[in-house]
Amino acid sequence: PRPTQQTQTFIPNTSGGNLPEITSELLNSYIHSSQWHFIKQLAPKITPSLITSALLDLHKNPDLAFQFINHLGFRRIRDIKTRCIAIAVISGLSTSKPTLQLLKETLNSGIATIQVVFNELAVARDELRIRSSTVFDFLLRVCCELKRDDDAFKCFYMMKEKGFVPKIESCNDMLSMFVKLNRPYKAWVLYAEMFRMRIKSSVCTFNIMINLLCKEGKLQKAKDFLGFMESLGIKPNIVTYNTIVHGYCLSGRIEGARLVLNAMKSRGVQPDSYTYGSFVSGMCKEGRLEEASRMLEQMKENGLVPTAVTYNTLIDGYCNKGNLEMAFSFRDEMVKQGIMPTASTYNLLIHELLMERKMVEADDMLKEMGEKGIVPDSITYNILINGYCRCGNAKKAFSLHDEMIHKGMLPDIVMFNALIDGHCTNGNIERAFSLLKEMDRMKVHPDEVTYNTLMHGRCRQGKVEEARRLLDQMKRRGIKPDHISFNPTRLTYNALIQGLCKNQEGDLAEELLREMVSKGITPDDNTYFSLIEGIASVDKAAESSNS
Structure with a gap:
């Protein structure tokens, strides 16, 4: 049996002023006459004991019990025993929604572990002489909705220990959750348990x-x-x-x-x-x-209507083959079928147009998107910025970057790399480095492509020493666990070797070649061509100084 008096753990509404003492009889009379305004006024005086007493009286009337808890404010009840009595009574409703909501609020509140909630529900069930074990199925379902896979398993095994057999619907919810969370082992363990428990x-x-x-x-x-x-x-x-x-x-x-x-x-x-x-x-x-x-x-x-996804798949396939004519024919067909092209449809077509350097047509497609009320997404901007940088229209790319930021979209590493490359190609190296700082502010981690592009830019300026400092920075970042692991590539070393050779620093270039080989990076034709060119230029310089 429960104790007659529990610790005051109800959060009062202090706006009530001086209030009369409330008894179980008075509270019950207010509930049965639906005088909810009085209950709200008396809330500061309503202890968990009084709430429990009222709920025990209402156990055969879950509708009225739910109204009582709803007007009182379930979130203000911090006593887990009282909460579980309320949930057990309300689980008798014809609809499961209120019970699931109260269980969800209880688990999210953090006032008790899954074991405590289960045990208190078991005590409440016994006290109310409820024959059904449905309330535990509800608890299982809520664990699944909240994606708490460990709690779901604990609940399942506690049900098994108590001799309660979970419903197949609850088991299916668990299996589905394990698959979605990529927990195949747990799914197979549960399936085996279901088989042992003869759950059909x-x-x-x-x-x-x-x-x-x-x-x-x-x-x-x-x-x-x-x-x-x-x-x-x-x-x-x-x-x-x-x-x-x-x-x-x-x-x-x-x-x-x-x-x-x-x-x-x-x-x-x-x-x-x-x-x-x-x-x-x-x-x-x-x-x-x-x-x-x-x-x-x-x-x-066969009388079936293809979806936009199906058409987009075909458009993507023909774009990948460089067959824009067929890609556009499927776009036209989907429009005739009454299927609205999506942002993905336009992204695929714009990407292929820019790959073929058809910038005017790509602009037209962007305008068409606006006319049809299709909002460009971050992928659209990524495609456009990459495309314009590749086509040499860096000004347009930077304008789109600013427009994207203004709309609250965040650039990713691919877009930053394209912009950095655009600046380096145009000789705006300092602007490229300012983008590196912008990446840090936005917590976008630079990768090998970022560093290789910047090193190429510095080498083209003849600032090989600064390029080498970038290589050192790249290596330093590689040993930090909170950053992406950087490994200098053949491209990295080739850029530096070429820069050193142009500066007639052959000794340093050969030193880098040895470092490159020691890291298991095989030199290619470009590596050796740079070295040969560098040696030849040193020889010419020596000859001219001797003559």
Whole structure:
């Protein structure tokens, strides 16, 4: 039995002034007559003991209990025993939403561990003589919603110890969470426990486990699982087949996916847009664009409408092949089908236009985006800035960079590298170094490309010593655990060797060559060409001084 008086752990509303003493009888009368304004006024006097007493009286009326807790303010109750009594009573409602919300608030508040919450719910359940163990399933579901995988497992095993069998829906929530959090080991441990506890798997259970097998690349085992579920009398659905088809297509095994497609059709399960979309994606990934196009036609013949993602996949495939004509034809087709092009659609087309140095057309596409109300995203700006830098229009690239910052978008390492390269190419080395400082401010860590570009810039200026200092800085950053590990590349050494040779510092160049080889970096033709050119220039200088 519970003690008659508990420690005052209710957070009072101090605005009430002088208030009369409140008894259980008075509180119950206010609750049953729905005089919530009086309860709010008397809140400072309502102790956990009074709340518990009222809830025990209301255990057969969860609707009224929920109204009482709602008006009182659940967050102000800091006593875990009282909270769990409230949750246990309210779990009797026809809808699960209030119970899940109260459990979520309790776990998020940090006032008790999962073990304490479970034990107090068990005490409350016994005291209220509740036969169902549903409240523990609710606790499991909340752990999954909050992505607390360890707490979910603790709750599962505590249920097992108490002799409560979790519902299959709760187990599926756990399995799904483990897959999403990339905890395959935990998923298989749970699945084995379910098997031992004779918890009957549903089609959803099998779909989750088949998805896990596909993610692990175990496609044959996924197909075996399909046979296993059929042997148990569980009929696979469209999700089951789509998961396996997607797994095969993702790994480039199109013929294997076709076999699954034939199997699903033979069992009376018709492919949907997702099925065909997986084939289109897999075929494009393998460069089988004509087959992907035919699959799209087959999809439409079967009365299915392709999604923007499917069209974007084909557009991407043809852009990668440099076939802008076909890419644009699919863009036009999706518009005719009433499918609105997305930012991704335009990003793909703009990228390919800039790759082909069609800057006017790329500008037109950007304008078209604005006209159609499609907002350019950070990827759009990345593509444009990289493209304009590559095409030599650094001014436009820097303007877009400023526009992007103004819109609250943060540049990434690729964009910074493009801008730094643009400045170095234009001879604005100091501006390039100011961008390095901007990267530090934005916590964007420079990489090998950043340093190589800056070293090239310094070498072109003839400031080889400053370039060497950059190499030292690069090495220093490499040993700091809070930074990306930097390893000077062949490009790094070639830039410095070329700069030293131009400055007729052959001894230092040879020293760098030895360092390069000692680090396992093989010199190439450019390395030796720079050294030979440097030696030749030294010889010429010596000859002219002797003559």
